[in-house]
Amino acid sequence: MQKQRVVNWVIFGVLSLIWGSSFILMKVSKEGLNGMQIGALRIFFAGLVFMPMALVHLKNFTLRTFLLALLSGTLGNLLPAFLFAIAIDHQIDSSLAGILNSLTPLLVILLGILFFRTPVPRNKLVGVSIGFAGLLLLSFSKGGISLQNAGYAALIFIATLMYALNIHLVTRFLKGINPLHLASVSLAGVGLAAGAVAWQQNSLAGWSSSEATRWSVGATALLGIIGSAFATVLYYALIKRAGGLFASLVTYGIPVIAIGWGVVAKEPVTILQVACLALILGGVWVANRKAGT
Numbered sequence: 001m002q003k004q005r006v007v008n009w010v011i012f013g014v015l016s017l018i019w020g021s022s023f024i025l026m027k028v029s030k031e032g033l034n035g036m037q038i039g040a041l042r043i044f045f046a047g048l049v050f051m052p053m054a055l056v057h058l059k060n061f062t063l064r065t066f067l068l069a070l071l072s073g074t075l076g077n078l079l080p081a082f083l084f085a086i087a088i089d090h091q092i093d094s095s096l097a098g099i100l101n102s103l104t105p106l107l108v109i110l111l112g113i114l115f116f117r118t119p120v121p122r123n124k125l126v127g128v129s130i131g132f133a134g135l136l137l138l139s140f141s142k143g144g145i146s147l148q149n150a151g152y153a154a155l156i157f158i159a160t161l162m163y164a165l166n167i168h169l170v171t172r173f174l175k176g177i178n179p180l181h182l183a184s185v186s187l188a189g190v191g192l193a194a195g196a197v198a199w200q201q202n203s204l205a206g207w208s209s210s211e212a213t214r215w216s217v218g219a220t221a222l223l224g225i226i227g228s229a230f231a232t233v234l235y236y237a238l239i240k241r242a243g244g245l246f247a248s249l250v251t252y253g254i255p256v257i258a259i260g261w262g263v264v265a266k267e268p269v270t271i272l273q274v275a276c277l278a279l280i281l282g283g284v285w286v287a288n289r290k291a292g293t
Helices: 002-029 035-060 063-089 094-101 104-115 122-141 150-174 179-200 211-242 244-248 250-264 271-288
Strands: none
Touching: 002 211, 002 250, 035 063, 035 179, 035 211, 063 094, 063 150, 063 179, 063 211, 094 122, 094 150, 094 250, 104 122, 104 150, 104 244, 104 250, 122 250, 122 271, 150 211, 150 244, 179 211, 211 244, 244 250, 244 271, 250 271
């Protein structure tokens, strides 16, 4: 049991590192591509990686689980990739985007209570609330929130809601499927749709003539292969091993990694920001500690 908990935390840490570092690749991607092109190419490359495995593993799916896998890929990867890329392309405030993205655990709890009759232990509700409070304080400690282009914040919120819905979908209907099989089939399926959008958007038009476009496409490919394909396998595995709420708390680990990158870049980090990170991590610990400890 202890070994299983350690493995869960290791997966949690790796996912936090991957998604917390994704903003670096997205920043490079923006140099030569627009939001629609980034979203389409990201999921296309992720699906391309999984296509051979999907053809092998497809025999393990019934028609029902295949359609549910496609729905999972749509809610968990395809549509959010477009929504996030478009919002970031329109310069939405990063603090506001981080706060909205970190609503995922709260939305998981809310949807579970309203639609899935999921019992929520008090320690999980308290822990999620503590972590979110720490995230709010962290955002304000970094200079507050700008409402410039705040209309695009709705796109981030919709994406976050889709993440929460997908967690319940996987937890209730797809938890018995091998995470690698599920990730390969779901991403290969939606990758075809993303490829069509990438072609319609003429995403590779500047490949031969623009070095910026080549760097952007390369960064987007890494974003798809690591940030979507590899991370999705780990995420489905974490949902299967530790439950959807614990997996959703990865969004609380993202600002910790972002601050870490700031330290590497020699950006100033205040004592208040460190205290906020401790509060966030403390909330994650409270939400996942055993009852009675």
